[in-house]
Amino acid sequence: EVQLVESGGGLVQPGRSLRLSCAASGFTFDDYAMHWVRQAPGKGLEWVSGISWNSGSIGYADSVKGRFTISRDNAKNSLYLQMNSLRAEDTALYYCAKDIGHDYGDPNFDPWGQGTLVTVSS
Amino acid sequence: DIQMTQSPSSLSASVGDRVTITCRASQGIRNDLGWYQQKPGKAPKRLIYAASSLQSGVPSRFSGSGSGTEFTLTISSLQPEDFATYYCLQHNSYPQLTFGGGTKVEIK
Numbered sequence: 001e002v003q004l005v006e007s008g009g010g011l012v013q014p015g016r017s018l019r020l021s022c023a024a025s026g027f028t029f030d031d032y033a034m035h036w037v038r039q040a041p042g043k044g045l046e047w048v049s050g051i052s053w054n055s056g057s058i059g060y061a062d063s064v065k066g067r068f069t070i071s072r073d074n075a076k077n078s079l080y081l082q083m084n085s086l087r088a089e090d091t092a093l094y095y096c097a098k099d100i101g102h103d104y105g106d107p108n109f110d111p112w113g114q115g116t117l118v119t120v121s122s
Numbered sequence: 123d124i125q126m127t128q129s130p131s132s133l134s135a136s137v138g139d140r141v142t143i144t145c146r147a148s149q150g151i152r153n154d155l156g157w158y159q160q161k162p163g164k165a166p167k168r169l170i171y172a173a174s175s176l177q178s179g180v181p182s183r184f185s186g187s188g189s190g191t192e193f194t195l196t197i198s199s200l201q202p203e204d205f206a207t208y209y210c211l212q213h214n215s216y217p218q219l220t221f222g223g224g225t226k227v228e229i230k
Contacts, residue, residue: 044224045166045209050217059217062123097165105216106172107156112165 002026002111004096009116012086020116022079022096030054030074033099035109036081038092038118048094049081053102064090086120093117124148124215128222134230141197143208143225150190151214157186157195158209160224166209170195197227205229 008020020036036048049060049070058070069082079096097112125148135141145155153173158166168177170186173193183198197204210222 044207045160045221047211047219047221050219052217057217059219061218061220095165104219105213107211107213107219108168108171109158109165 002098004098004111004113006094006096006113006116009094009118011119011121013122014087014120016086017082017084018086018118020081020083020094020096020118022113024077024079024096024098027098029072029077031102033057033101033104034072034079035097035099035104035107035112036070036079037095037097037109037112038090039095039115040089040092043092046092050099050104050107051079052104057103057105083118086118088120091118091120123218124151124212124220126210126212126220126222128210128225130225131223132226132228134228135200136230137200137202139200139230141200141204141227143195143210143227145188145193145195145210145222147191147193147212147214151212153189154214154216155186155188155193155210155212157184158211159204159206160209161206169208200227 003025005023033052035050067085071080093115095112095115097109100108127146155173157170160166174186207226
């Protein structure tokens with residue numbers, strides 16, 4: 001069974017940092033691109049970042065570019081999101097999602113995790 | 123970056139109704155767009171890819187059209203299981219992607 005388990009969320013003050021992790025199991029992790037997608041309370045989906053199977057292609061939403069860094073460790077079957085200079089508007093449930101291809105040039109999320117909540121507040 | 127403006131943000135409809143949802147791109151994106159359905163607590167499911175191609179296994183009452191800057195998702199006859207939130211997602215600016223704001227389809 002394919003499983004994605006996010007961790008690392010929590011309450012953090014504005015301007016501070018947080019690192020999210022996503023532990024993957026049940027599939028050959030280094031065959032697939034991965035994404036971070038977030039959803040603020042009562043709001044729609046926002047794609048945050050994506051990374052190809054070999055980290056050769058990486059992209060960010062403009063809202064996080066320069067502050068967030070996506071990475072993966074294929075040996076550990078893990079995906080990460082380093083979030084720096086956090087803002088109140090980064091408050092959201094952060095989901096890790098597997099793509100169905102090596103790259104994500106034709107994105108199709110399948111599946112994604114249960115999410116980890118990040119709250120940015122003083 | 124490419125902005126995706128989706129409308130309406132919500133709609134109420136009855137079973138059997140024809141429903142149309144629109145996404146407008148801030149610049150031309152060819153046909154680099156997909157439509158996704160999300161039900162509460164579930165991952166989004168892709169319905170349409172390349173603007174108008176039906177994903178395998180998706181009922182034929184779903185259809186997509188458009189190219190360039192204007193795109194439409196149509197549900198020809200709304201079924202009870204179709205009440206959900208729908209999103210468009212552009213990938214023309216790969217490796218950056220952009221979702222539309224979403225359309226919640228509710229029961230009238």
